[in-house]
Amino acid sequence: MAESKARTGVEPSDRVVIGITFGNSNSSIAYTVDDKAEVIANEDGDRQIPTVLSYVDGDEYYGVQAKSFLVRNPTNTIAYFRDFLGKEFKSIDPTHCHASAHPKDVSGNISFSVKDQPESEEASDVNISETAARYFRRLVGSASDYLGKKVTSAVITVPTNFNDKQREALIKAANDADVEVLQLIADPVAAVLAYDARPDAEIKDKIVVVADLGGTRSDVAVIASRGGMYTILATVHDYEFAGVNLDQALMDHFAKEFIKKHNKDPRENVKSLAKLRLEAEATKKALSLGTNAQFSVESLLDGFDFSSTINRLRYEMVARKVFEGFNRLVEGAVKKAELDVLDVDEVIMCGGTSHTPRIANNLAGIFPETTTILAPATSATAINPSELQARGAALQASLIQEYDANDIEQSTHAAVTTVKHIANAIGVLTIGANGEEVFSPVMQVETAVPARRTVHIAAPKAGGDVIIKVVEGGTHIKVTKPEPKAKEEKPADEDDSDFDSDEDEEEEHREKIWKTGKQLAEAAIKDVKANGKVEVTVNVLGDLSVTVTAREVGGKGGIRGTLTA
Numbered sequence: 001m002a003e004s005k006a007r008t009g010v011e012p013s014d015r016v017v018i019g020i021t022f023g024n025s026n027s028s029i030a031y032t033v034d035d036k037a038e039v040i041a042n043e044d045g046d047r048q049i050p051t052v053l054s055y056v057d058g059d060e061y062y063g064v065q066a067k068s069f070l071v072r073n074p075t076n077t078i079a080y081f082r083d084f085l086g087k088e089f090k091s092i093d094p095t096h097c098h099a100s101a102h103p104k105d106v107s108g109n110i111s112f113s114v115k116d117q118p119e120s121e122e123a124s125d126v127n128i129s130e131t132a133a134r135y136f137r138r139l140v141g142s143a144s145d146y147l148g149k150k151v152t153s154a155v156i157t158v159p160t161n162f163n164d165k166q167r168e169a170l171i172k173a174a175n176d177a178d179v180e181v182l183q184l185i186a187d188p189v190a191a192v193l194a195y196d197a198r199p200d201a202e203i204k205d206k207i208v209v210v211a212d213l214g215g216t217r218s219d220v221a222v223i224a225s226r227g228g229m230y231t232i233l234a235t236v237h238d239y240e241f242a243g244v245n246l247d248q249a250l251m252d253h254f255a256k257e258f259i260k261k262h263n264k265d266p267r268e269n270v271k272s273l274a275k276l277r278l279e280a281e282a283t284k285k286a287l288s289l290g291t292n293a294q295f296s297v298e299s300l301l302d303g304f305d306f307s308s309t310i311n312r313l314r315y316e317m318v319a320r321k322v323f324e325g326f327n328r329l330v331e332g333a334v335k336k337a338e339l340d341v342l343d344v345d346e347v348i349m350c351g352g353t354s355h356t357p358r359i360a361n362n363l364a365g366i367f368p369e370t371t372t373i374l375a376p377a378t379s380a381t382a383i384n385p386s387e388l389q390a391r392g393a394a395l396q397a398s399l400i401q402e403y404d405a406n407d408i409e410q411s412t413h414a415a416v417t418t419v420k421h422i423a424n425a426i427g428v429l430t431i432g433a434n435g436e437e438v439f440s441p442v443m444q445v446e447t448a449v450p451a452r453r454t455v456h457i458a459a460p461k462a463g464g465d466v467i468i469k470v471v472e473g474g475t476h477i478k479v480t481k482p483e484p485k486a487k488e489e490k491p492a493d494e495d496d497s498d499f500d501s502d503e504d505e506e507e508e509h510r511e512k513i514w515k516t517g518k519q520l521a522e523a524a525i526k527d528v529k530a531n532g533k534v535e536v537t538v539n540v541l542g543d544l545s546v547t548v549t550a551r552e553v554g555g556k557g558g559i560r561g562t563l564t565a
């Protein structure tokens with residue numbers, strides 16, 4: 001595999017490591033100190049550093065400074081290029097580059113034509129690999145300046161649908177910027193790592209949905225976290241519902257206001273459009289924090305200044321279609337993983353767009369109350385969604401920095417990629433107080449093997465012999481329809497068109513029910529004490545063979561059997 005290919009020449013003991021996320025819109029750099037990951041601010045004070053390079057009189061600008069040149073110097077400003085890495089010209093979608101340097105076909109490869117040389121009016125072709133290397137140089141340079149020593153190595157996060165060519169191109173670009181790539185890790189796994197590394201985090205078996213909502217794309221992953229191992233069950237990638245679409249909704253809204261006043265469309269003029277776009281993004285961000293925001297642009301068109309305000313409710317109306325799109329993406333990913341929303345323990349929201357309260361609240365609406373939605377709007381303990389992945393990458397980098405390249409390859413693949421996992425849950429069937437069978441899961445479905453789990457099962461109050469059956473289990477969702485109620489008449493003028501139009505519809509009740517399958521083992525523990533407990537341990541080996549041990553807690557002896565599943 002390409003991802004652990006490290007640049008030789010750096011001794012593990014000489015490494016200075018960081019975590020990097022390199023997005024189409026923004027990038028971030030992070031390092032760890034005392035096992036805690038911190039995102040680094042660059043020399044402009046930014047932690048979300050726009051993935052933009054701009055050339056003015058031969059000087060190179062990057063980040064926020066470069067982004068501001070999208071208004072005055074768009075043709076020499078390169079933006080939204082990350083997804084072009086490792087691709088041929090004919091297979092890219094250049095949509096997002098229409099207001100910056102256009103990608104150009106040079107013998108099938110992608111280049112940008114920019115005036116990057118001092119004292120020369122000639123533009124030169126900078127290919128995509130060189131563009132990315134130049135950007136990495138700036139990014140890593142900022143990290144080195146901050147840390148006061150030269151960064152040598154990094155863990156970089158990548159989308160789960162990056163193919164080998166894209167991964168190799170990314171590694172090459174980093175290597176060309178003199179950075180050793182310790183490992184590429186999947187974006188959503190980095191986000192889970194950042195949460196699981198918190199000192200108060202409980203590492204338990206759980207199903208996590210990571211909704212990574214960025215500027216130009218949204219990626220959703222469903223991950224089974226079992227005993228600290230992560231298995232990606234399903235992913236969804238979307239290029240239609242993302243941050244720029246929210247900007248567009250606001251731009252259209254304010255453009256219409258401007259047209260009403262001045263009878264001219266500012267979207268038809270390149271410079272006005274660029275100004276509109278930057279201000280729409282700023283207004284959108286302000287609306288994540290406050291309920292009202294300003295929108296003002298000096299000399300928007302024909303010398304006319306434009307100034308207006310918008311409240312959050314109005315924004316949520318004008319961008320409603322985009323918001324609904326996010327819900328569909330997340331629901332689609334859960335479905336693709338052949339799970340139900342009731343199976344999901346946590347939703348981690350990451351990417352800049354996840355700051356938007358309405359998106360988090362909408363997602364809270366589709367999951368049961370037992371699912372934690374980790375976003376600023378829905379959880380007081382949420383980590384800044386824009387920082388999650390860089391932090392996860394930095395934590396991973398500090399974990400593996402002491403290994404040499406081969407060991408990294410060997411030891412880190414399994415943790416995040418495909419290892420064998422069990423296809424059905426394994427649990428214990430006992431007889432409840434009223435003679436009914438009770439299923440207690442011991443090992444959840446999709447647990448990566450080898451794995452071992454222990455549970456304590458209460459014996460009947462009076463004690464005596466306890467029969468333990470170890471069985472496979474699955475879940476199904478039981479839907480209870482409410483009794484139909486007579487419809488109440490509504491007053492004719494009641495406006496019911498808002499978000500929660502179906503709020504007063506009768507909600508059906510859905511719950512997760514265990515269904516038992518094949519019996520794997522049966523054991524009888526004799527003469528268990530009154531109020532005693534029986535301990536059952538299930539051990540599944542790499543070849544999927546299962547060993548079950550059952551014994552009375554505090555008692556002597558026990559029963560052990562091995563079976564092959």
Ligand code: ATP
Nearest residue numbers: 023024025026214215216217243288351352353355
């Ligand atoms: P992509 O690769 O999808 O283009 P990215 O991963 O490079 O995105 P992110 O920083 O995750 O970039 O997301 C950028 C998007 O997040 C932008 O559209 C930006 O406007 C938006 N964003 C950043 N902060 C906020 C905020 N506070 N509220 C709403 N949106 C925000």
